Each structure stands twice: as structure tokens, then as C-alpha cells.
Amino acid sequence: MNRFVTAERALRTAAPHELPDAARRVLREEYAAAAVELFMADYGLTVLQPVSVLPDTLEPLSVHNSPAGRAFGAQQSYLEALPRGQVRVHLPVTVRGDRLGVLSVTMSDEEHARDCLTELAEIADVLAHEVVVAERDTDLYLQARRKDRLTLAAEMQWHLLPGRSCKRPEYELGAQLEPAYAIFGDNFDWSATADRLTLYVSNGMGEGIEAALLTNLAVSALRNARRAGISLPDQAALADQAIYAHYRGRRYLSVLMFDFDLATGHARVVDAGSPQLLRLRDGTVERVAFEAQLPLGMFEETDYLAQDFQVEPGDRLVFVSDGVYEAPSPGGETYGDTALARAILSTRLLPAAEVPRAVLRELTGHRGRTAPNDDALVVCLDWHGRQ
Numbered sequence: 001m002n003r004f005v006t007a008e009r010a011l012r013t014a015a016p017h018e019l020p021d022a023a024r025r026v027l028r029e030e031y032a033a034a035a036v037e038l039f040m041a042d043y044g045l046t047v048l049q050p051v052s053v054l055p056d057t058l059e060p061l062s063v064h065n066s067p068a069g070r071a072f073g074a075q076q077s078y079l080e081a082l083p084r085g086q087v088r089v090h091l092p093v094t095v096r097g098d099r100l101g102v103l104s105v106t107m108s109d110e111e112h113a114r115d116c117l118t119e120l121a122e123i124a125d126v127l128a129h130e131v132v133v134a135e136r137d138t139d140l141y142l143q144a145r146r147k148d149r150l151t152l153a154a155e156m157q158w159h160l161l162p163g164r165s166c167k168r169p170e171y172e173l174g175a176q177l178e179p180a181y182a183i184f185g186d187n188f189d190w191s192a193t194a195d196r197l198t199l200y201v202s203n204g205m206g207e208g209i210e211a212a213l214l215t216n217l218a219v220s221a222l223r224n225a226r227r228a229g230i231s232l233p234d235q236a237a238l239a240d241q242a243i244y245a246h247y248r249g250r251r252y253l254s255v256l257m258f259d260f261d262l263a264t265g266h267a268r269v270v271d272a273g274s275p276q277l278l279r280l281r282d283g284t285v286e287r288v289a290f291e292a293q294l295p296l297g298m299f300e301e302t303d304y305l306a307q308d309f310q311v312e313p314g315d316r317l318v319f320v321s322d323g324v325y326e327a328p329s330p331g332g333e334t335y336g337d338t339a340l341a342r343a344i345l346s347t348r349l350l351p352a353a354e355v356p357r358a359v360l361r362e363l364t365g366h367r368g369r370t371a372p373n374d375d376a377l378v379v380c381l382d383w384h385g386r387q
Contacts, residue, residue, distance in 0.1 A: 003030035004119045008126050016134035020051050023127055027105055031116050034086065035106040038127070039068060040144040041099060043158060044180035045357045048072060048102055051144040060147060061102075068102045073354060075099065077121055079113060082106065087113045091124035095132050097167025099353060100141075103127060151182045153212040158183075160219050162190055165353035170262045170386050171197060174353035175379040178360050185211030185253070186321045186375035189219055191226065195262050198226060201275040201319040201379055202255040210251070218243055218253045218296060232259045236270045236296060236304040243297025252297035256290075256319060260311065263386050268306040272296055275377075276325055278340055280316040280348060285341035313385035318344050318355070323374035330368040339366060355380035 007026045014022035020038045027033040039048035039061060047060035048068050063069040067080040071090035080088040087110045091103045103124045107113040113120075135141050150158065157177070165174040175188045185204030190197065200222060204215040221239035230238070236257060243253060254273020261267070271290035279288050288309075294302050311317065320340065327335045343362040347355045356378035363376060 004122065006030055007119075007123050011123070011126050011130050014130070016136075016138040017140050019127065019130055019134055023103065023123070027120075027123070031105075031107075031120070032112070033105050033107060035104075037104045038093070038101065039104065040101040040141055041072065042145050042147045042180075043150070043154075044147070044178070045164070045176060047147055049144045049147060051101075051141060068104055072099060072102050075351070075353075077117055079110065081110070085109050089113050089117065089120055091121055093124050093128040093131065095125075095128045097165050097172065097353065098163040099165055100128055100131060146181070148181045151208075153208050154181055154183045156209075156212040156216060157185075157187060160187060160189070160216060162188075166190070166192075167353075168192065170384055171260075172352040172382040172384070173199075173380070174351070174356050175377070176356035176360055178363075178376045183375050184208060185215050186323065186377035187215045187219055188319075188377065188379050189222070191223075192262075197258075197260040197262060198232075199258040199260070199319075199379070199381070200255055201321070201377065202253055203274050203321045203323075203375070203377070204253040205251055214243070214247070214251050214253055217246060218255070222255075222257075231306070232257055232268050232270050233304040233306045236272055237302065240272075240294075240296040240298075240302050240304070241300075244300050247297055249298060249300075252295040254295045254322075258309070259306075265311040265313070265383065265385055267309040267311060269309045270304050270306055272304065274322045276320050276322075278318045278320070278337070278344060280318070280344050281312065281314070283345075283348075285344050287337055311383045313383060315383045316344070316348070316352070316355075317381040317383065318359070319377075319379040319381075320359075321375060321377040323376040324359075324363060324378060327363055327367055327374070327376065329366050335363060335366050352380040352382040 010022050010026040024036040027036045038051040049060050050058040061068045068090045071078040075092045078090045087107050089105045093101045093103050177183045184207050187202045189200045204211050221242040225235040225238040256275040257270040259268045272293045273295040277288045343359045347358045359378045
């Protein structure tokens with residue numbers, strides 16, 4: 001049995017909470033690693049939190065200016081030179097484009113590290129899949145994702161999300177919510193089949209637990225309708241009925257819904273509220289307007305209509321909530337289309353998974369030191385098309 005198979009088996013048979021220890025043990029025995037650490041990206045995508053020594057024995061690593069952060073951002077292995085000729089290999093821990101963290105492996109010398117690099121990267125991939133499965137049975141990895149305590153509303157909202165990024169040959173997706181540890185009603189959801197991608201970007205009214213409860217009801221209703229195989233307008237109508245039946249029009253939720261054909265780029269769209277779409281095509285950013293319809297749950301038995309939309313290979317679609325484009329500066333100036341277009345152009349060379357966080361950093365600069373009074377949500381979709 002070769003060493004990679006041994007490592008893979010060790011990870012697949014480890015108890016959910018023992019994955020870091022299993023990785024450390026097998027990499028020492030089979031690859032002569034001197035040290036092994038697993039780091040998870042926090043909810044705000046600002047630091048990489050150590051898993052194996054929870055809660056605070058090791059210092060978190062910066063996503064923006066550390067060797068491990070470089071591997072995380074570029075999604076490529078990175079070799080860090082250490083004293084006495086040693087080298088530390090930082091390996092992205094990623095599942096189908098969803099960036100979870102970094103596996104750092106200290107080796108005796110660079111030559112040995114490079115000889116093992118391909119297998120180490122594959123082991124990091126196996127570890128990523130095992131972490132996703134293990135999260136059903138242990139809180140260890142979810143705890144490692146938080147550098148601060150989540151509010152209850154934020155806990156409810158993060159539990160709803162499908163991930164923060166994903167990647168397929170036809171497209172790449174990235175999304176981020178801020179403030180990450182105290183979010184209220186903004187949300188995103190996506191699901192793909194062999195031929196279609198469904199994407200929702202929503203903005204629920206209210207604050208705190210009430211906003212989180214509204215969003216949970218709406219997203220669950222949309223998923224229930226989607227999984228029944230019905231059309232996009234009927235998904236909106238059924239979710240609308242569920243929300244109205246509970247709140248009787250006192251609360252409602254805005255949502256922008258897309259159903260993409262992966263083969264052609266043709267999409268059906270339902271625009272029911274405030275989330276906005278900007279498109280970057282051939283170096284030009286433009287706001288894409290749809291026929292606005294009523295938010296979900298505002299009135300009883302609202303009918304929704306789908307509109308046609310065509311996306312082309314090379315297009316970048318950026319979806320934002322009103323907490324982004326209506327964010328005020330200290331002087332009262334809203335962020336608006338001009339600033340958004342500038343932010344989208346300045347991040348055009350970044351991969352889709354990096355764009356939301358970069359745009360939100362620019363938004364923070366616009367707000368100055370003022371505390372945000374609303375959620376801010378950015379979703380980025382890069383469309384490659386099917387070859």
C-alpha cells in the first residue's frame with residue numbers, strides 16, 4: 001500500500017473531531033513531516049483560525065498578509081522558507097471551490113517538500129471533503145471559523161447558507177455577508193444540477209431575531225418549492241404565500257431570483273424587491289434593471305412573472321443588497337452606482353471568490369468610522385459558459 005492511500009484511509013476512518021490529529025499522525029509517519037496544522041477561515045474572511053489547539057493557544061494568521069493567507073487567496077500551494085533549511089508548505093483546503101482553510105505542513109527541506117507536493121495537495125483535498133462531512137457530527141470546525149462570538153441572528157443566517165464560494169467549468173461563484181458576526185436579514189442561496197444553476201439574493205426587513213426568522217421562513221419556502229421541481233415564478237408565489245400566511249403583510253422579503261441554463265447562458269429572472277445587479281462586460285460596468293415586482297409576503301396571493309436575461313462567456317455579474325448601494329458616508333453621500341462601478345472595475349482581475357470581500361473593504365472605506373446600520377451582501381458570478 002503506497003503512502004497516499006495510507007493517508008487517505010487514515011482521514012476517511014478518523015472520528016469527526018480527530019481529523020487534525022489523524023492528518024498530523026499520518027503525515028509524520030508517511031511523509032516525515034515535522035509539524036502539521038489545520039487552519040479554518042473565519043466568517044469575516046479576515047483570519048485563519050487554528051483548529052487543533054482551540055480556543056486560543058496559537059495565534060490566528062492574517063488572510064491578507066501571511067504565507068498561509070497567500071495560499072488561501074491564490075488557491076495554490078505556497079512554500080515558506082524556515083530557519084535551518086526547513087520549509088513549510090501551505091495547502092488550500094477547498095471543496096468544489098468552497099474555500100474552507102489551509103493545511104500547513106512543515107518539512108525537513110525544500111527538495112523533500114517539492115517531491116511530496118502533489119500528494120500533499122491531494123491529501124488537503126481529501127481533508128477538505130472529510131471536514132465538510134464531519135461538520136454534521138461535531139462543532140469543532142464551526143467553532144474554529146469564529147474569531148468572535150456570533151449573535152443568535154447571525155448563527156441562524158450562516159446556518160442557512162450553501163457556502164461562500166463554489167466553482168464549476170461553466171461558472172464561479174463567491175459571496176460574503178457583513179457585518180459577519182451580527183448579520184440580520186440578508187441572504188443568498190444557490191443550487192445546481194447538470195444543466196441549471198438557481199441563484200437567490202434576498203433582503204429581509206427588520207433586525208435581529210425577527211429578521212433572521214423571516215429569512216429562514218422565506219429561504220426554506222423557496223427551497224421547498226424549488227425541490228418540488230416547479231418554475232421560478234411559482235417558487236416565488238409559494239414563498240410569498242408562506243410568508244403572508246404567517247405575517248399577514250406585516251413583514252416581507254425582497255428577493256432577486258435567477259434560473260440559468262448552463263448550456264446556453266439563458267436565464268429566467270424574477271425581481272421581487274431591492275437587491276440589484278451590475279454587469280461587467282468588455283471592461284464596462286452597467287446596472288441591469290428588471291421589471292420590479294412586489295416583495296414576497298407583502299400582499300395575499302401575488303402572481304409573479306419571469307423575464308428573460310442572457311449572460312455571455314466572460315461576463316461578471318455582481319449582486320448587491322441595499323446595505324451596499326445605500327450605505328451612507330459620514331457626510332451622508334450614498335455609495336451608489338458610481339462607487340460600485342469603480343469597485344467592480346478595481347477588482348476585475350480577482351477571482352470571483354475574492355471579489356465580494358474586496359468590494360466590502362471599499363465600502364468600509366466609504367462609510368468611514370461610522371458603524372453600519374444595515375447588512376451588506378455581495379455575490380459575484382463569473383460566467384464561463386459551456387464549451
